[in-house]
Amino acid sequence: MKIDDAAARLEALGNPTRLKIYRTLVRAGRAGMPVGRLQERLKIPASTLSHHVKGLVAVGLISQVREGTTLVCHAEYDTMQGLVDFLVAECCVDEKECTPTQTAA
Numbered sequence: 001m002k003i004d005d006a007a008a009r010l011e012a013l014g015n016p017t018r019l020k021i022y023r024t025l026v027r028a029g030r031a032g033m034p035v036g037r038l039q040e041r042l043k044i045p046a047s048t049l050s051h052h053v054k055g056l057v058a059v060g061l062i063s064q065v066r067e068g069t070t071l072v073c074h075a076e077y078d079t080m081q082g083l084v085d086f087l088v089a090e091c092c093v094d095e096k097e098c099t100p101t102q103t104a105a
Contacts, residue, residue: 006083017052035049035064062075
């Protein structure tokens, strides 16, 4: 992962509302969650939700799929895993006594 991509994703998650949205979608699992249910669960106005979802979509952390008349949001787990892997990829590499088993994520 490029450092600019990681920074953009971390910046998006740095907003409390976007972090709540993202965590709710991660908890929802692969089935995702309809926008209406997400709005009800988080108790935020539709326009605010739309603004924050757009930001998360822009950095690839979530996706949206239309199922009939319902818009369903999904957490992008591969992107999330890539970000976590990026953050721990070089854990302890400058430590003299670090062994490969200590750096495994």
